[in-house]
Amino acid sequence: MISLVIPLFNEEEIIDRLYQRLLFCARTWNEEYEIIFVNDGSTDSTFQQVCRIAEKDPHIKLISFTRNFGHQAAVSAGIRYASGDLVAVMDADLQDPPEDLVRFFQKCREGYDVVYAIRVKRKETIIKKGCYWLFYRMLSFLADIEIPIDAGDFCVMNRKVCNVLNALPEANRFVRGLRSWTGYRQIGLAYERNERVAGKSKYGFMKLINLALDGFINFSNKPLRIIMFTGILIGCFSFILGFLVFIQYTTDTTVWGYNPRQARGWTSLILSVLFLGGTQLFALGILGEYIGRLFQETKKRPPYLIERLVNFQHPLILYPGDGKKLTNNNYCC
Incomplete structure (x- = not known):
């Protein structure tokens, strides 16, 4: 049949x-x-x-x-x-x-x-x-x-x-x-x-987005790994950059027109904060999707x-x- x-x-x-x-x-x-x-x-x-x-x-x-x-x-x-x-x-x-x-x-x-x-x-x-x-x-x-x-x-x-x-x-x-x-x-x-x-x-745009999220989250934990490795890369980059800036400061060296003793750094600081803030919110959003689906499943509706x-x-x-x-x-x- x-x-x-x-x-x-x-x-x-x-x-x-x-x-x-x-x-x-x-x-x-x-x-x-x-x-x-x-x-x-x-x-x-x-x-x-x-x-x-x-x-x-x-x-x-x-x-x-x-x-x-x-x-x-x-x-x-x-x-x-x-x-x-x-x-x-x-x-x-x-x-x-x-x-x-x-x-x-x-x-x-x-x-x-x-x-x-x-x-x-x-x-x-x-x-x-x-x-x-x-x-x-x-x-x-x-x-x-x-x-x-x-x-x-x-x-x-x-x-x-x-x-x-x-x-x-x-x-x-x-x-x-x-x-x-x-x-x-x-x-x-x-x-x-x-x-x-x-x-x-x-199937409107939002329904298609929800369907895509169901596929990504229900069958993969790679987004969580991507968050982890992204955090590691940003941390390593920040450490290396900080070390180079420290060398520049102690030696009073100018590289590509930048000298840490002379530059105020407000623009770069704001851009860094915005970048890291956006990255953190994006990561929290991915975590929220996983946690939200766990919450739905635990209710057993x-x-x-x-x-x-x-x-x-x-x-x-x-x-x-x-x-x-x-x-x-x-x-x-």
Whole structure:
């Protein structure tokens, strides 16, 4: 059986076209399937439209959150509720072509545990392309594990990998990083990322920054090491410079027009203070990001809360680890 997980956030303009494309592609899979939409707190008619489709098509299932918990939480919930032996993840905007999924399924049937998509072309603005290019290469450099360059959440995983992901306890999740962390047998397939079919991207600049920080901090301690080595270098430079200035002062020597007995040094002092102050604030900011994420994890709040399930046969569980199972009356439209 194949499970396809698709997060949704205010995608009312694209639901019908997305469903028609998926329906056409599903005929080529030649297997039983389910399509799990995860409504991530949409404020438009996304929920109602998916419910309308689900009433006519039992293959369509819906998970609806109590509010917007974020894209990665929605992907995690879909993977947790998926029942297929192969689980695919893709975005709703059709930038990831569902027609390519059949290639991914074939590779998984050949014995691969994870088949992920590698974006060879992007039909986006130059600035956005540049930001993505820089992000993936910085992530590859900083990460303590090998994370493929230009590989997003578009992928297919087998049940073994999904079970591992579902068992991980962390609430602050970066799914593509966790997918790489599991190891197993993985392969990337190249594809061309299309333009968004309708509507506007819900990933604004700040959301992209937060996603990048999740990737850097959740899978690397190199920023902390960079802070340490930067401090060591600045300390060594300051010591050497101070020693040279002391020699100049005792010998009353002028180097490049500078003599410590004659120069007042106000400008250089202020610039030094500003430089060191900025460096310290930057270092504190990095430490704060790590400490903030530790604080979030220690509170042990769930990554999402589910309000309703549609077309699922098992009881509603509010969040991962919740022992209270609600009755079937709580998950109908």
